[in-house]
Amino acid sequence: xxxxxxxxxxxxxxxxxxxxxxxxxxxxxxxxxxxxxxxxxxxxxxxxxxxxxxxxxxxxxxxxxxxxxxxxxxxxxxxxxxxxxxxxxxxxxxxxxxxxxxxxxxxxxxxxxxxxxxxxxxxxxxxxxxxxxxxxxxxxxxxxxxxxxxxxxxxxxxxxxxxxxxxxxxxxxxxxxxxxxxxxxxxxxxxxxxxxxxxxxxxxxxxxxxxxxxxxxxxxxxxxxxxxxxxxxxxxxxxxxxxxxxxxxxxxxxxxxxxxxxxxxxxxxxxxxxxxxxxxxxxxxxxxxxxxxxxxxxxxxxxxxxxxxxxxxxxxxxxxxxxxxxxxxxxxxxxxxxxxxxxxxxxxxxxxxxxxxxxxxxxxxxxxxxxxx
Numbered sequence: 001x002x003x004x005x006x007x008x009x010x011x012x013x014x015x016x017x018x019x020x021x022x023x024x025x026x027x028x029x030x031x032x033x034x035x036x037x038x039x040x041x042x043x044x045x046x047x048x049x050x051x052x053x054x055x056x057x058x059x060x061x062x063x064x065x066x067x068x069x070x071x072x073x074x075x076x077x078x079x080x081x082x083x084x085x086x087x088x089x090x091x092x093x094x095x096x097x098x099x100x101x102x103x104x105x106x107x108x109x110x111x112x113x114x115x116x117x118x119x120x121x122x123x124x125x126x127x128x129x130x131x132x133x134x135x136x137x138x139x140x141x142x143x144x145x146x147x148x149x150x151x152x153x154x155x156x157x158x159x160x161x162x163x164x165x166x167x168x169x170x171x172x173x174x175x176x177x178x179x180x181x182x183x184x185x186x187x188x189x190x191x192x193x194x195x196x197x198x199x200x201x202x203x204x205x206x207x208x209x210x211x212x213x214x215x216x217x218x219x220x221x222x223x224x225x226x227x228x229x230x231x232x233x234x235x236x237x238x239x240x241x242x243x244x245x246x247x248x249x250x251x252x253x254x255x256x257x258x259x260x261x262x263x264x265x266x267x268x269x270x271x272x273x274x275x276x277x278x279x280x281x282x283x284x285x286x287x288x289x290x291x292x293x294x295x296x297x298x299x300x301x302x303x304x305x306x307x308x309x310x311x312x313x314x315x316x317x318x319x320x321x322x323x324x325x326x327x328x329x330x331x332x333x334x335x336x337x338x339x340x341x342x343x344x345x346x347x348x349x350x351x352x353x354x355x356x357x358x359x360x361x362x363x364x365x366x367x368x369x370x371x372x373x
Contacts, residue, residue, distance in 0.1 A: 002060040008040040009067035009079075016071035023074050023177030024337065027170050033075060034139045038107060042068065043082035046217070047089050047101045048207050055209055056083075058217055059281045062224040069228025070235075073341035074177030076228050078136040080221040081109045081178075085144060087217055088156065090203045090210040093193035097204070100142055100158060100194075109136045110144030112156065112198075116185070118149040124191035125149065127157050130167075130184040137166050138179050145185070147195075155195040163188035174340030199371060208288040213299050215373060216284065219306035219350035223277055226313035226345045230270050233320035233338035238263065240324055259323055266319035273312035277305040296362075299373040303350075304359045310351035317342035 019033040029037075037043055045061045047053020056064070061083060069076025085108045089101040100106055116129025131145050143159045167182040203210035241253035241263070253259045280302045284294045321328045321339040328335035346353065362368045 002054065002056045005041065005045055005054055005056055005060055005064045006067060009042060009064040012036055012040055012042070013067065013071040016068060016075045020072035020075070020177070020337075023072065027176050028138050028179030029075060029078055029136065029177055031139075034107075037068070037075065037079060038105060041104070042079050043107045044086045044101065044104070045083040046087035046209060048205050048209060050205055050207075051089055051097055051101045052104065053086070053089070053101065055207060057209065057285050058212055058220060059278060059285060061217070062220050062277070062281060065221055065224035066228040066231070069225045070231045071228075072177065073225060073229040073232075073338070073345070074175050076225045077175055077178045077345070078109075078139075080225050081135040082107050082140070084218045084221045085109050087209070087214060088144065088196050090205045090207070091196040091198070091201045092158070092204065094204055096158070096193045103141075106141045107136070107139055108142045108144065108158075109140040110134065110142075110156075110159070111183075112144070112146045114146035114148045114154055116145045116147035116157065118147040118155060118157065118190070120150055121189070124189055125155070125157065125195065127159070127188045127190050128184075128186050130182055132169075132182050133180050134166065134183040135178045135180040137164075137181055137183050143183060145183075153197065154199065155197055157190045158194045159185055159188055159190065172344060174337070174342070174344035208285070211294070212284070212288050213294050213302075213373070215350065216294065216299050216302040216306075219303055220277060220281055222345065222348045222350045223306040223309035223313075226310040226342055226351070227270065227274050227277070229338050229342045229345065230266075230313035230316040230320075233317040233335055233342070234263070234266050234270060236334050236338070237320040237323050240327065244324070244327065246325055253323065262319055262323050266316045266323075269312050269319070270316040273305075273309045277302075277309045280305045296370055296373060299370075300359055300362050303355060303373055307351050307353065307355045307359070310346045310348075311353055314342040314346050 015036045019030045045056040049055040065080045068079045089097045111131035118125040118127045144156050147157050169182045170180045317338045321335045
């Protein structure tokens, strides 16, 4: 089933490409594309088999996200958000997990940041707050929101979209089709059991995916989007180079020694970053399958590989953009979108270049907040 997810992602690339321009213009994924991704189970890759989900391993999820992102970064980003959010199904009380994720048409997304406030009431919580970066919120059936509660706790609340207001705030330089608007609730009721506590809660289901570190999964998913975007950029400039002759040149880009060197450099940057991430995920997954614990050093290496993948992908996209010269500046060129999308992706907290300092501190043997890993 897991390998079928990669095949499904590759099989849907034509549909994704066909809707990429419209997604960019509308600043959200078109309905037909949402349906295609949903029906291929690409929005719920981390739902366990016990709830009717694909229960993908970490590397399969990354490969599938890469494939979608190679066709369009925004579609890949929404695939990543929905699937990594679906991993919380393994921490919900089983009855609620079945109600939310037992429906194969359900799509979840939201925000982890604790910008909500929860007050204890009879049978649950009264929640108010506003969250940013609600990627894919317009097509979600449930949205999550990080919430500080009046008992001093931190919960991720599952919010009924009937209670949610989506604010038209997503005017961005890149990843425009993700529809990453702000969203809010005002006094929404969240019953007991429809919430998880990421730092304190334990999985309610036993499977390797449930024991895999959630932040490692999320960071790897974000990195996978970047890798797919950069792959698109390099493929695009390779094809362009077969016929384009720069002004005052009798040779195509593909015949230019300097351009040949640049393309090779871009391929090396991208492929080495991808191999690092895939290798670390493979090693960690073997530990999880064997019933072992993915320890702090291993989690640190996954996070380092994810940050490196995102920053390297942006470099590779920049190389492709520059190689194409004036062609890349027009909206008709996919290269300008790849460049913009790749740089916006690096701003996600999970793969921000600022993580290099934290990870370097860890490598030197200094204490860090391991909750961040």
